[in-house]
Amino acid sequence: xxxPRRGMGVIVLSIVLLSAVTMLIEIPxxxxxxxxxxxxxINYGGWxxxxxxxxxxxxxxxxxxxxxxxxxxxxxxxxxxxxxxxxIRNVYVRPSPDYQYLxxxxxxxxxxxxxxxxxxxxxxxxxxxxxxxxSRNIRISDNQLSxxxxxxxxxxxxxxxxxxxxxxxxxxxxxxxxNLSNNIIxxxxxxxxxxxxxxxxxxxxxxxxxxxxKPVLYFKxxxxxxxxxxxxxxxxxxxxCSGVRIADLNMTNMSGLFMNYCDDIxxxxxxxxxxxxxxxxxHASNVTITNCSFMQTSWEKDLLLYNPAAIFMQGxxxxxxxxxxxxxxxxxxxxxxxxxxxxxxxxxxxYRGISCYWSTNTTILGNDFGRCPERAVNLNxxxxxxVYHNNIGFNSIWDSRxxxxxxxxxxxxxxxxxWGFKGYDNYSGPNQDIPGSDGICDSMYWFDQYPLMEPxxxxxxxxxxxxxxxxxxxxxxxxDASGCWDPSDPLSLxxxxxxxxxxxxxxxxxxxxKMAEHRYSRPGNYTVALEVRNSQGLSSIxxxxxIVKGVLWTTYLVYALAIVIILAATLLFLYRRGRKRxxxxxxxxxxxxxxx
Numbered sequence: 001x002x003x004p005r006r007g008m009g010v011i012v013l014s015i016v017l018l019s020a021v022t023m024l025i026e027i028p029x030x031x032x033x034x035x036x037x038x039x040x041x042i043n044y045g046g047w048x049x050x051x052x053x054x055x056x057x058x059x060x061x062x063x064x065x066x067x068x069x070x071x072x073x074x075x076x077x078x079x080x081x082x083x084x085x086x087x088i089r090n091v092y093v094r095p096s097p098d099y100q101y102l103x104x105x106x107x108x109x110x111x112x113x114x115x116x117x118x119x120x121x122x123x124x125x126x127x128x129x130x131x132x133x134x135s136r137n138i139r140i141s142d143n144q145l146s147x148x149x150x151x152x153x154x155x156x157x158x159x160x161x162x163x164x165x166x167x168x169x170x171x172x173x174x175x176x177x178x179n180l181s182n183n184i185i186x187x188x189x190x191x192x193x194x195x196x197x198x199x200x201x202x203x204x205x206x207x208x209x210x211x212x213x214k215p216v217l218y219f220k221x222x223x224x225x226x227x228x229x230x231x232x233x234x235x236x237x238x239x240x241c242s243g244v245r246i247a248d249l250n251m252t253n254m255s256g257l258f259m260n261y262c263d264d265i266x267x268x269x270x271x272x273x274x275x276x277x278x279x280x281x282x283h284a285s286n287v288t289i290t291n292c293s294f295m296q297t298s299w300e301k302d303l304l305l306y307n308p309a310a311i312f313m314q315g316x317x318x319x320x321x322x323x324x325x326x327x328x329x330x331x332x333x334x335x336x337x338x339x340x341x342x343x344x345x346x347x348x349x350x351y352r353g354i355s356c357y358w359s360t361n362t363t364i365l366g367n368d369f370g371r372c373p374e375r376a377v378n379l380n381x382x383x384x385x386x387v388y389h390n391n392i393g394f395n396s397i398w399d400s401r402x403x404x405x406x407x408x409x410x411x412x413x414x415x416x417x418x419w420g421f422k423g424y425d426n427y428s429g430p431n432q433d434i435p436g437s438d439g440i441c442d443s444m445y446w447f448d449q450y451p452l453m454e455p456x457x458x459x460x461x462x463x464x465x466x467x468x469x470x471x472x473x474x475x476x477x478x479x480d481a482s483g484c485w486d487p488s489d490p491l492s493l494x495x496x497x498x499x500x501x502x503x504x505x506x507x508x509x510x511x512x513x514k515m516a517e518h519r520y521s522r523p524g525n526y527t528v529a530l531e532v533r534n535s536q537g538l539s540s541i542x543x544x545x546x547i548v549k550g551v552l553w554t555t556y557l558v559y560a561l562a563i564v565i566i567l568a569a570t571l572l573f574l575y576r577r578g579r580k581r582x583x584x585x586x587x588x589x590x591x592x593x594x595x596x
Contacts, residue, residue: 034068034092039075045082054087061085061116068092075108075131082112089116094123105131106148113137123147129168132158152178174199180216181206189235189255190216193282200239200260200282211235211255226502226525227257228545238262245502245527246270247543251278259284264504266529267292268543272310280312287319290541291463294326296350309334309355313341321346322540323462327370331355331378335362343367345460352378353395360384366458369395379406386410389456393420403447415440416448418455425453461486461494463532463542470517474549477528481514484532495533502527502543520548 040050047062054062062084069076069091076093079086093106106122106129109115115132116139122129129148132138136156146166152158155175162182169188172178176198180190189211192200205218211234219225219236224243227236235255238244244265251257251272259265260282270292272278278294281287294310309331313319316338324346326332332350334357335341341362343354349370354377356362361384368391369376376395377387385406399406409416412430423445428438445451464483470476481496495510500518508516510533520526526546533539 034090035066037067037069039069039071040064040067040077041074042077042079042086043081045084050077054085056084056086058085058114061087061114064088065090068094071095071104071106073104075105077106078108079112079115080108080110083114085114085116087116087118088120089118091120092123093120093129105129107131109133109135109138111135115139116141118142120144121146172199172203176202177204179204181208183209185209185211185234185255187212190237192237192239192258192260194260197240197261197283200237203239205237212253214254226527226545230545243503245543245545247527247545256280258282259287266290266502266527266541266543268541271295278310281314281316281319283315284313284319285317287313287316288541289319289321290323292324294324294332296327310350312336313338316341320344323460326350326353335359338362345458348372348376352376354378356380356382356385358382362386365389366456366460367391369393371395382406388414388416389452389458391418391420391455393418395420397446399447406447408447409450412450413438413440415450415452418452419445419448421445423451423453457487459486459488459534459536460538461489461532461534461540463496463530463540465514465530465542465544467528467544467546473519475521475523476517476519477546477548478517479515479528479530481530481532484514486532486534488536489534493535497531499529499531500526502529506531523548 037050040048042048045056050064050067051062052065054060056062064077064086077088088107095104107117109132111134113136115135117130118141120143122143123146128151129145130140131151132155133153134155138155138158140150140159140163141161142163144164144166145168148168150160150168150170152175153173156177158175158178160170160178160180160183165183165185165188167187169185170180170190172192174194180203190205194200201220205216207215207217209216214232214234217231217233217236219241220239222241225238225241227246228248229250233254236257238258239260240262242263244259244262246267247269249270251270253274256278258280262284263286265284265287267279267289268291272293273295289311296310310326311321311333313334314336317340319341321333322344326346327349330350331352332348333343333354336357336359338359339361341359343364345366347368347370348354349372351373352375353369353372354364356378357380359382364377364385364387366389372395375398376392377397379385379399381400383405387406387408388410423441423443425437425439425441426435427442428434428436432440432442439453441451441453462485465479465481466483467477467479470478479498482491484491484494484496486494492512495512496514497506497510498508498516499505500507526548528544528546529541531539531541
């Protein structure tokens, strides 16, 4: 007879062995779950070493599965110039330690179509974990990417669904019709670049994608977009839209806010902390950024955008950045290929304060530069810049054109910039040869012919207001602009005007009265804009969003009762009138009996 203790030991041993086998199977990327294989290279389709089954048709694709591939100086799986159908699944891809930081891809698809990549583990590629270029009909689902990038360049008809990105990001460059859904990104983001509006506005990006646990918000091809603190996202992407209003928004640890091929944009009273980058504008126009704070503590370069400025503008025309605090980042503000930009009355602190490349006709005026270890203002191949009345301090500057095509002062007697030093001021006049001081240094500094002796205080007003619903009303709102401020003018001299629906058309004339009321005729989400102007004609704008819920139900009840009473009275009148006519007709038709 078998001992009960011995039987129990067999059972325990069986459970242990079964658990070990189960753990071996379920551990993602566990090396024992895969078979080691050398890199798989496929050119012009067909069979290749590493294909485990299939015939290359839509119903029976070539299958590559079950391998662990440590790539040595080349991509682990490389498919080029093919239209055959391939299914890559359950593959573990990683670089060899000797090649970890070289420019090779985990899975590379180029000039091909009909490739599916699913349930793969891809780790630690210094370039891209998955790189598809000039390819179409690509499906990427249920993969796990760690410490690398999903890169789609010049691709069409791509589905990216249910993937897990750990310290990884997705980048779309010149791609169209990409569908992203149900992807989880712990950090990083979804970054776009391209050459035409279709590279930004033809995608489908669902809110089921999350970054840091918050949804990705994607707006495209709209004439009015309103973003405020009620819309919390891990990243906001706006493409081919106009009438964009962003106000009262708190951005913390977001991937950023991207506006691509957009027009008529106002950003007001945004606080952004630790966003890399904060705002990106690509090929946008008529942009105003006012009363915002951008706080970064990291100066490291980002892998995907390479040089993440707090405010990055590329191909932008007609933009104004006013009364903003920009702290940290490699660049506080970066302009690339942009024109007609004005940066006024901002406080800039960073590795470089403002960097500009191949840009034209830009004014940098009245700004305070804090500590900028490399440069406060960095101009590379820029033309038509006016840089004056800034407090640059002891920071250095750079102008690749030697100041010949740009102006670093506003002439005499307006003067140039304050450079943080105490020179001599014994002379005055355009040539500084007339005895007597004038607040301008007697000798030029860098490219500034008239450096200032003291810090410049730029007389720019600050717009601010409160808004609240009027008592016993849900569609009438009172505004108060008493919080406006100006360094030189008292509040009583400041003029204000209002735009009640954020359409860019001012609904009131200029007035020194800081309080007003407005009644909305219908429910909706409205943007209220205030512009304040001082006696020197300088102005600034701020926005607030308001949700009008409609009139009170008691008001509707009063209207309904009034209508019922009017209808009842009308029906009663008609009834009595009809009855009277009937009686009159009856009396007229009856024969009259002679008297007596």
